[in-house]
Amino acid sequence: MAEKPQPVRVLYCGVCGLPAEYCEFGPDFEKCKPWLVQNAPDLYPDLLKDANANEADKVSDQLQSTSIAVGTASSGGSSTSKPEEVKRLPGGKIKKKERQEVIIEKVVRNKRKSITTVKGLELFGVKLSDASKKLGKKFATGASVVKGPTEKEQIDVQGDISYDIVEFITETWPDVPEAAIFFIEDGKKVPAA
Incomplete structure (x- = not known):
């Protein structure tokens, strides 16, 4: 045997x-x-x-x-x-310690519809499910927490809300400084301030 x-x-x-x-x-x-x-x-x-x-x-x-x-x-x-x-x-x-920054990106789909993704709010102690509800109510649109391509959770908001989102984030969550908010434009990270 x-x-x-x-x-x-x-x-x-x-x-x-x-x-x-x-x-x-x-x-x-x-x-x-x-x-x-x-x-x-x-x-x-x-x-x-x-x-x-x-x-x-x-x-x-x-x-x-x-x-x-x-x-x-x-x-x-x-x-x-x-x-x-x-x-x-x-x-x-x-592995380096993750930087505390919020990244906002607008993704266009079907040529005229767009989705605004918000990444990094959880690094400032913000609960993503509450944040998605507040964003949905403020901008009168659908918002949900989804897993992104890097397996990290992010908030997807329907529509282009990038014009007013920085002010809303800094007023709603004072722990998030405006200097820590960045936009992704043409593949480059641009400060919101």
Whole structure:
């Protein structure tokens, strides 16, 4: 009788997030080397041969100095501009914190009918279902919350309401500054102010 196959255990790099055997193809193999020497020496035997005691000490000193520098930079608090928060995703990709901005775009369909889409209101703490009801009542048209092409929710309002929507948004939701509202015109982002 055949044995039941066991699941494969994968060791992921603590630095870049890739499986350890793929670190050399990742975004920064040099930063991964100390971690690999310590946690997966059998995967890269060349690293063990090349790394003598002095080089290992030098690499660990670099790691400690970078972690100290990062710790002092984050605890400083005296800087006037706040750096953007960076999050590493699996595969080494970097995800930046999403900007708080409202984007308004007019989409024409059937040559004369148009839809105005409003994206980003939820970033200011606005509940989209309430916002769509208020927009529908104000402009006497249909408005609904739909998933956009990027799988994020947006508000679709029937008709071209771009002429008066900025004033309505800033009056109805004071948390949304006029400087954070942008129009998409000819594929370019244009400030509303």
